[in-house]
Amino acid sequence: MALGEGTDTAIAPPLALLAELTHRCPLRCPYCSNPLALEGASHELATADWQRILREAAALGVLQVHFSGGEPLARRDIVALVAHAAAASLYTNLITSGVLLDQAKMAALAAAGLDHVQLSVQDTDPANADRIAGLDDAHEKKLAAAALVRAAGLPLTLNAVMHRQNLHHLPDVIELALRLGAQRLEVAHVQYYGWALANRRALFPTYEALARATEIVAAARERWKGVLAIDYVVPDYYARRPKACMGGWARQFINVSPAGTALPCHAAETLPGFAWPSLLTTSLDDAWYRSEAFNRYRGTGWMPEPCRSCERREIDWGGCRCQAFAFTGDAARTDPACALAPDRPVLDAARQDALAPAADFVYRQIGAAPARAGVTSDR
Numbered sequence: 001m002a003l004g005e006g007t008d009t010a011i012a013p014p015l016a017l018l019a020e021l022t023h024r025c026p027l028r029c030p031y032c033s034n035p036l037a038l039e040g041a042s043h044e045l046a047t048a049d050w051q052r053i054l055r056e057a058a059a060l061g062v063l064q065v066h067f068s069g070g071e072p073l074a075r076r077d078i079v080a081l082v083a084h085a086a087a088a089s090l091y092t093n094l095i096t097s098g099v100l101l102d103q104a105k106m107a108a109l110a111a112a113g114l115d116h117v118q119l120s121v122q123d124t125d126p127a128n129a130d131r132i133a134g135l136d137d138a139h140e141k142k143l144a145a146a147a148l149v150r151a152a153g154l155p156l157t158l159n160a161v162m163h164r165q166n167l168h169h170l171p172d173v174i175e176l177a178l179r180l181g182a183q184r185l186e187v188a189h190v191q192y193y194g195w196a197l198a199n200r201r202a203l204f205p206t207y208e209a210l211a212r213a214t215e216i217v218a219a220a221r222e223r224w225k226g227v228l229a230i231d232y233v234v235p236d237y238y239a240r241r242p243k244a245c246m247g248g249w250a251r252q253f254i255n256v257s258p259a260g261t262a263l264p265c266h267a268a269e270t271l272p273g274f275a276w277p278s279l280l281t282t283s284l285d286d287a288w289y290r291s292e293a294f295n296r297y298r299g300t301g302w303m304p305e306p307c308r309s310c311e312r313r314e315i316d317w318g319g320c321r322c323q324a325f326a327f328t329g330d331a332a333r334t335d336p337a338c339a340l341a342p343d344r345p346v347l348d349a350a351r352q353d354a355l356a357p358a359a360d361f362v363y364r365q366i367g368a369a370p371a372r373a374g375v376t377s378d379r
C-alpha cells in the first residue's frame with residue numbers, strides 16, 4: 001500500500017488495466033464509450049510502449065488486463081501483446097466485436113495465453129443488429145466468432161448493450177447467450193456519455209420498458225443459476241442513488257488511451273483542467289500513486305455536502321465525476337444521479353428530454369461529419 005498526495009486514503013494498486021489499444025473499429029455503434037474526438041492510427045502507441053506498460057502493470061500489482069478499443073483485433077500486434085501480458089502473469093481478457101476474428105487469429109490468441117473473451121452483440125434480430133452496429137453482416141460474423149471462442153475452449157462473456165431499440169428482444173438475448181455457451185451475460189443499459197449522450201433520444205428507454213427488463217433479468221438469474229451469470233447495469237437517469245463509477249475514482253481501474261494517456265476512467269479525458277499523465281514520459285506507478293489528476297477525487301476529502309456527511313460516501317464515492325461535470329459543469333459536485341444531489345432537477349429535466357420521440361442515430365466515426373440513418377422504436 002502507498003499513500004497518495006492530496007488524500008487521506010491508503011491507496012491499493014489497481015485491480016485491472018483497461019488497455020484501449022486503438023479507436024479504430026469496423027463497427028459504428030451510436031452508444032460507443034469512446035470519446036467524440038477519436039484518435040487516429042498515427043497517434044497510437046507502438047508495440048514496445050504497450051509491452052513496457054504491461055510489465056509496469058504487473059510490477060504495480062495489476063491482476064487483469066482488458067484489451068479493448070475500438071476494436072483491439074484491428075491492431076496487428078494483438079497476439080504479441082497478449083503473449084507479453086500472459087508472460088507477465090496477467091489474466092488476459094479480449095473485449096471484441098468479433099467481426100475480425102477468424103480461425104487462425106483465434107488459434108494464435110489461444111496459443112499466446114489468452115484467458116477470456118468478451119463479445120458484444122447488438123441485438124438478436126440480424127437486420128436490427130447490423131443497423132445498430134452500422135455494418136452489414138456484423139451479426140453473422142459475431143455468431144461465428146462466438147463459436148470459435150468456445151471451440152478454442154475459452155470462457156465467453158456476452159455483452160449486450162440494451163436500449164430503446166433492442167430492449168424488446170431481451171428474452172432472446174438471454175436465449176442467445178445460453179445457445180452460444182456463454183458463462184456470463186452482461187445486460188448493460190446504455191450510460192449516457194460521449195456518443196450515447198449525442199444519441200440519447202434514439203436510445204433512452206421508457207420507465208415501463210426498464211421495469212419489464214429488470215423483471216426479466218431477475219427471473220432469468222433464478223432460472224439459470226449455476227449455468228449463466230447475469231450482470232445488470234441500469235441507466236443512471238432512473239436511479240435513486242448513483243453507482244460507484246469505476247468502483248470509485250482511481251480505486252480499482254487504470255485506463256490507458258490509444259495514445260498512452262493514463263486515466264481513472266474511459267470518459268475522464270473530457271474533463272477540463274487536468275494534466276493527465278502520458279505514459280510516454282511517466283511510469284504507471286507514478287501516474288497511479290503520485291499524479292495530481294489521479295489523486296484529485298480519491299477518497300472522501302474532496303466531497304461537498306450532502307456526500308461529505310452521507311453514510312454511503314464510501315459505497316458510491318459520490319457517483320460519477322464525468323456525469324457530474326456533464327450536468328453541472330463542475331466535476332466536484334454530487335452526481336445528479338443521486339436523488340439527494342442539489343442538482344437532481346437537471347437530471348430530471350434530461351430524462352424528460354431523453355423520452356422525446358426517437359431521433360436518428362449519430363453513428364460513431366473517426367474524424368468526419370456524423371452520419372445518420374433511420375430509426376425504429378418499440379415505444
Ligand code: SF4
Pocket residue numbers: 241242306307308310311312313314316317318319334335338339340341
Ligand atoms: Fe452517494 Fe453522495 Fe448521494 Fe450520499 S449524497 S448517496 S454519498 S452521491
Ligand code: FES
Pocket residue numbers: 245246249265266267268319320321322323
Ligand atoms: Fe468518469 Fe464515471 S465515467 S468517473
